[in-house]
Amino acid sequence: MISSPNRHDLVFPKGGWENDETVEQAACREALEEAGVRGILGENHLGEWEFRSKSKQNNCSLEGGCRGYMFALQVTEELESWPEQALHDRKWLTPKDAFKLCRYDWMREALTNFLTSLPEDKMNEMREELVEFSMMPVPDAAKERSILSSGRFGKTSVMQRLEGSYNKVTVQA
Numbered sequence: 027m028i029s030s031p032n033r034h035d036l037v038f039p040k041g042g043w044e045n046d047e048t049v050e051q052a053a054c055r056e057a058l059e060e061a062g063v064r065g066i067l068g069e070n071h072l073g074e075w076e077f078r079s080k081s082k083q084n085n086c087s088l089e090g091g092c093r094g095y096m097f098a099l100q101v102t103e104e105l106e107s108w109p110e111q112a113l114h115d116r117k118w119l120t121p122k123d124a125f126k127l128c129r130y131d132w133m134r135e136a137l138t139n140f141l142t143s144l145p146e147d148k149m150n151e152m153r154e155e156l157v158e159f160s161m162m163p164v165p166d167a168a169k170e171r172s173i174l175s176s177g178r179f180g181k182t183s184v185m186q187r188l189e190g191s192y193n194k195v196t197v198q199a
Contacts, residue, residue, distance in 0.1 A: 027124055028061050028114040036117060036127050038136075040094065053097045061116050062108025068098035072139040075132040096136035098143070 027036035039060040043052030050067055057063050075094045119127070121141060128134045 027117055027119055027127065029117070031113045035129055036119075036124075037129060038096070038133060039114075049095055050097070053095070053099070057099055058105075059109045060114045062105040062111060063099065063101045063116070064103040064105070065099045065101040068100070068143075070143075072096040072098060072136045072143070073132065077132075094132070096132075096139075098140050 028039055029035075030037055039056045041052070041056040041060070043049055043055075047055070049071075054064070054067055057065070073096050075096075077092050077094060078090045121137060125134055125137055128137065
């Protein structure tokens, strides 16, 4: 997850896509720009959500409607510096901790979809966490942030190692 400018919480990398790129290419670009990671994008998106842009959310017109897609990214390279490093710090978390820190329901839904899409052998390893997710109330993100985010974000822990490489969920909106 990454920090948000002018906020004290964490989100998945996200952003818009250019006219000359696919949504998948944009997701990879956003992960590189905001989190400083490269990798292999999952073949299928983890969900599709409709929402209002921040700048238009109080507008009563149809303008500002957005569609976002979430993808899993198997991280193969973690850069020491990246384009938006001054704006976004990177923090590796367990899926359980990431779930607690998700600001929005669609983030928790995408993370759950990611975990349930894992191969059977990996699912067995995470079954306990999946049961916890299904019974977990919507968290108080502010309280969880104060517990988990002490000091500058960085490579303090590994999110999850699967088949020898990091796995990260990334958003593209």
